[in-house]
Amino acid sequence: MRELQAAAITDAVARLAKEACYFLPKDVVDKFDSALESEESETGRDILSQLRENVRIADAEEVPLCQDTGFTVVFMEIGQDVHVTGGDLNEAVNEGVRRGYEEGYLRKSMVTQPFGERKNTGDNTPAIIHSSIVPGEQVKITLLPKGGGAENMSALAMLKPSQGRQGVVDFVLNTISNAGPNACPPLIIGVGVGGSFDKVAYLAKKAILREVGSQNPEPHLAELEDELERRANDLGIGPMGMGGRTTVMDVFVEEYPTHIAALPVGVNIQCHSARHKEVVL
């Protein structure tokens, strides 16, 4: 049994929050570069070059890539042989968010009573925390600052099993089409298929963390990913919805067994500011 101080988790979360909001992952930046080569729309290329320049400025000056520094979504894979000491684990994460958002000059966007008072909590807590127990004696923390604009265009459907693959394809493409310019394309699309109402949304959210250019190892899912990517780009929405070939940077599909009566589909939309950062303690 390995002991891990709660304070170490707080420190890690505070650092991840700042770094995730300042530095875009390399796979995403590389995709901007290749899209700049392939995009046929002049306005689309101009927008992509603004995004590229934005990455350079945020990196050099250590300022947020986007003013919307998001819901703070934190995934923790906790080794079953780790014992967290010196404090409450979830509170340690929230303390890290509190500190990182304050020290990092990140915007605080969380409000209480969603259909009522909507009072800002002032420190971007509470984080959205997903914990799972895994073998081993390490803790892997992944922090995903998720912007509100793209999250608002995400959708979930409980399809009839008879709707099958075509139903899944139609729902994903319709969700991307409806999102149009609002979700800040070019997008990363996380798709969950199967499980239950809650599980499918979780699968879709986890999927957006995959590396741009990666494929699901299951051939039938890799094939679906390819078809969805091609057809999403055929929609013509383009960078920031001004028209063009680059509507999505990638589509990731994850599946899980489901009930005999069910075919859940979740589509989580990630804007081009596809920020996330992880650490293993």
Added chain:
Amino acid sequence: MSEKRITTPLTEEAIADLRSGDRVLISGKILTARDAAHKRLVELVEKGEPLPVALEGQIVYFVGPSPAKPGQVIGSAGPTTSGRMDSYSPVLLELGLKGMIGKGYRNQEVRDALIKHKAVYFGAVGGAAALIAKRISSAKIIAYEDLGAEAIRELEVEDFPAVVVNDIYGGDAYQEGRAQFERKEAAGT
């Protein structure tokens, strides 16, 4: 296609020259407001009370910036989704507002109001917030300081990059751009 340079306050002539899809660089003073400030402004209009800001000929930018670091004029400052302001914008256009900067679709009511009141909706690049902050040379809060990131600010901008989305002739860059690049086998989905 090169950019058109425009300065604020917007003149009728400058507005008449803008067409959906035009890339523009905006310079001069602009105002900021998003959800909470719009709600308060429209509530004042409904009560017949004076507004804390003059809107005639002005551009309102839908933005809630991140906090400024020491030495910065303003934190990162990209556009937010405009559709949330749709229920308020026609009221402000009626009062002489001539431009809005944001991102994403506007509803039919707003598009009709733009034609009626001869005003323009510009799209800025969402997420290009560090770049846009560099084009802002001064920022001061002029109303609703208690709203924090959502306070109304007056910004001085220089070569603020945007695209004309909706012009006074009914043009819509989102519809036109998409129609130009859509591959039809994707239709019917």
